[in-house]
Amino acid sequence: xxxxxxxxxxxxxxxxxxxxxxxxxxxxxxxxxxxxxxxxxxxxxxxxxxxxxxxxxxxxxxxxxxxxxxxxxxxxxxxxxxxxxxxxxxxxxxxxxxxxxxxxxxxxxxxxxxxxxxxxxxxxxxxxxxxxxxxxxxxxxxxxxxxxxxxxxxxxxxxxxxxxxxxxxxxxxxxxxxxxxxxxxxxxxxxxxxxxxxxxxxxxxxxxxxxxxxxxxxxxxxxxxxxxxxxxxxxxxxxxxxxxxxxxxx
Amino acid sequence: xxxxxxxxxxxxxxxxxxxxxxxxxxxxxxxxxxxxxxxxxxxxxxxxxxxxxxxxxxxxxxxxxxxxxxxxxxxxxxxxxxxxxxxxxxxxxxxxxxxxxxxxxxxxxxxxxxxxxxxxxxxxxxxxxxxxxxxxxxxxxxxxxxxxxxxxxxxxxxxxxxxxxxxxxxxxxxxxxxxxxxxxxxxxxxxxxxxxxxxxxxxxxxxxxxxxxxxxx
Numbered sequence: 001x002x003x004x005x006x007x008x009x010x011x012x013x014x015x016x017x018x019x020x021x022x023x024x025x026x027x028x029x030x031x032x033x034x035x036x037x038x039x040x041x042x043x044x045x046x047x048x049x050x051x052x053x054x055x056x057x058x059x060x061x062x063x064x065x066x067x068x069x070x071x072x073x074x075x076x077x078x079x080x081x082x083x084x085x086x087x088x089x090x091x092x093x094x095x096x097x098x099x100x101x102x103x104x105x106x107x108x109x110x111x112x113x114x115x116x117x118x119x120x121x122x123x124x125x126x127x128x129x130x131x132x133x134x135x136x137x138x139x140x141x142x143x144x145x146x147x148x149x150x151x152x153x154x155x156x157x158x159x160x161x162x163x164x165x166x167x168x169x170x171x172x173x174x175x176x177x178x179x180x181x182x183x184x185x186x187x188x189x190x191x192x193x194x195x196x197x198x199x200x201x202x203x204x205x206x207x208x209x210x211x212x213x214x215x216x217x218x219x220x221x222x223x224x225x226x227x228x229x230x231x232x233x234x235x236x237x238x239x240x241x242x243x244x245x246x247x248x249x250x
Numbered sequence: 251x252x253x254x255x256x257x258x259x260x261x262x263x264x265x266x267x268x269x270x271x272x273x274x275x276x277x278x279x280x281x282x283x284x285x286x287x288x289x290x291x292x293x294x295x296x297x298x299x300x301x302x303x304x305x306x307x308x309x310x311x312x313x314x315x316x317x318x319x320x321x322x323x324x325x326x327x328x329x330x331x332x333x334x335x336x337x338x339x340x341x342x343x344x345x346x347x348x349x350x351x352x353x354x355x356x357x358x359x360x361x362x363x364x365x366x367x368x369x370x371x372x373x374x375x376x377x378x379x380x381x382x383x384x385x386x387x388x389x390x391x392x393x394x395x396x397x398x399x400x401x402x403x404x405x406x407x408x409x410x411x412x413x414x415x416x417x418x419x420x421x422x423x424x425x426x427x428x429x430x431x432x433x434x435x436x437x438x439x440x441x442x443x444x445x446x447x448x449x450x451x452x453x454x455x456x457x458x459x460x461x462x463x464x465x466x467x
Contacts, residue, residue, distance in 0.1 A: 006327070019327055072330025079332075098328035105321050168332075170339065171318035212321030213314050215341065216421040217334035231429050238427030 001027050001093035005040070007052055008100045010109050017109065019098070029089040033076065034059060034066065036088055053112040061085040061225060064160030067167065068113055069100040074164035074223040082162060082225040102167035105210040106174070119209040120161050120177065126205035127198040128181045130191045149187050156184035158226040165220035171212030176220035178206050179232035186239055196243030203240055251314060252422035254307035259419060259444075261300055266451045272464065276388040280373055283387040308349070315342055337417040344414040351407030358394065368393040395459040404456045412449030416442050 003024040010017030027036055034056050041051035057065035066083040070076035076086040091097065101109050106119040145153075157180075165176035182199050185191030191198070214233060221230045271278045286293050331339070354364070362369030371393065373386035395401055420441035423429065428437070458464045 008327075069326060069328075072326055072328040073332065100326055100328070103322050103324055103326055105323055170331075170334070171314075172321035173318075210321055212318035214425075215314070215318075215338065216417075216424045217331075217338045219331055219334050222332040230424070231431075234424055234427045234429030236427075237425060241427055 001029060001088070001091070001095075003027050003036075003088075003091065003094075004096045006096065006098045007113070008109075009052070009112055011050075012111055013108055019100075027088050029087070031088045032059070032084060033068075033070070033086040033088065034084050053110075053114045055114050056084055059084040062160065064162040067102055067162045067164055069098075069102065069167055071098050074102070074167040075162075075225055079222065080225060080227045082160075085225075102163050104163075104166050104172035104212075106172070107163060107166065115163070117161070117163050119211070120163065120174070123174065123178060123202055123205045123209060124161075124181065127194075127201035128185070130185060131194060132190065143189055145188060153184050153187035156180045156187065156228060156232055159184070159224075159228055160226060162225060164223045164225060166211065168219040168223040169212065169214075170217060170219065171215055173214045173220075174206050174209070174211040175214040175233045175236070176224065176228060176230065178202050179230075179234075179236035180228050182239055183232040183235040186235065195239050196247045199236055199239035200243050203236070251307065251310045252425035254303050254310065255418050255422050257303045258307060259415070259448075261303070262415075262448050266448060269452065269455050272388065272391060272455055273458070276373070276386070279388040279391075280384060280386060284384050287385070311342070311345060335417060337413045338421070341414060341417060344410045347410045348407065348414055351403070351410070354403070355407070358400075359390070364400075365394060391455070392459050392464070395456040398460070401456045401460045405453050408449045408452045411452070412446050415445030415448060419445050 005022045005024055006019045007022060008017060009020045022040060024036065024040060027039075031039070034054070037052060037054060044051045054068065055065050057063045059066070061082045061084060064082070067075060068083045070083070070086070075081060075083050077090050078086055099113065101107075101113045102115045102117075104115075107115040107117055110116050159177060159180040161177060163177070166172050166174050169175075182195070182202055185198060186195035216230075218230050221228065268282055271282050337344070358364040368390045371386040371389040372383040373389065374381055374383050376382075395404075420438045423434075423437050423441070
């Protein structure tokens with residue numbers, strides 16, 4: 001099939017950048033979206049042009065490296081998938097496709113479609129962990145975890161930190177990402193102990209990175225490749241309120 | 251945002267209850283107005299409280315907008331959305347229009363600047379054989395809503411308020427961390443129903459007065 005692509009090209013962080021159009025005369029519906037970009041990049045290389053830079057790693061939908069805003073939707077038109085798992089059969093012959101990087105102050109563009117997501121790492125560093133000494137694995141049955149708590153924690157732990165929630169949010173808020181981390185650890189007895197401190201630290205780190213605020217429109221949940229529910233955000237709000245009201249500053 | 255919004259919804263319920271007295275007739279409405287006027291402590295506590303709540307709602311709203319705009323300095327060329335309602339995407343617009351409407355409403359019925367002649371209307375009452383006069387709020391409303399443009403303005407203001415509330419009421423539960431698989435669908439539907447019932451209740455008053463439905467009373 002024949003497609004017309006409009007791709008964001010930006011030489012570096014300081015460059016203003018612009019949309020550049022490319023004709024794709026022969027795209028197979030069996031290609032993945034990233035394979036289509038690979039084909040375009042091979043052509044650009046042969047023509048002596050700079051290939052389009054985009055992030056990718058596993059191409060199996062599990063690592064969280066890839067991520068493009070395709071026709072205004074983070075990770076493109078299919079729900080519950082990453083960009084690498086999007087296939088060209090989701091498009092029609094003659095379609096025009098706009099391809100842009102995640103847009104957020106906290107995700108500055110490095111080049112073309114690649115953004116710097118270190119802000120997520122710094123939010124995790126502020127509290128997305130359990131403060132225990134590592135050592136040999138503890139006896140598995142010594143700490144009982146209810147099945148539904150384990151399931152809930154697992155659902156939140158599925159977050160791969162791709163940043164689609166931020167990209168899709170009208171306010172570029174990171175509440176679903178941070179909510180998933182806070183709720184994952186707060187659902188388990190090992191993480192429960194410092195749940196309040198964690199919620200407060202991660203929320204202030206998130207604000208300091210320049211992410212926006214949540215206005216409950218739930219676009220984040222709709223684009224999340226791991227289908228993480230906005231229940232995570234409500235749980236984080238509860239943890240944060242409880243910590244603010246009941247726990248002393250320390 | 252959520253807490254001040256919740257308190258404002260409480261005020262709207264009280265305000266609507268007062269407005270609906272118009273359907274009980276001139277005496278009920280004017281009795282209520284006289285009661286409020288004769289209880290300055292109650293009236294001024296409510297007014298000052300409301301002003302503070304409005305200020306908090308407005309300032310947190312402006313802050314929210316500023317933070318959010320700053321969080322995405324470069325906009326998308328192609329904007330898309332999957333699940334968000336148009337009401338949720340236009341909270342700033344509906345909120346701003348409702349604020350302008352509110353200022354007009356205060357100028358109209360609290361300060362009497364829009365049609366001063368209606369604002370001066372009085373009603374003669376006889377208590378214990380002594381005649382006295384009191385403000386005729388019912389008459390003021392009746393006279394006020396004989397202009398089509400005014401009725402249209404009020405109806406439009408209330409439709410936008412309904413939109414604002416249809417996102418706002420449900421949204422405040424999420425902000426306060428109240429979410430549960432069993433109750434949230436119920437909360438979301440009830441919040442929308444409450445939002446539009448409030449708007450419809452307020453709209454009924456000018457429409458009934460304009461259409462002559464209440465004139466006979």
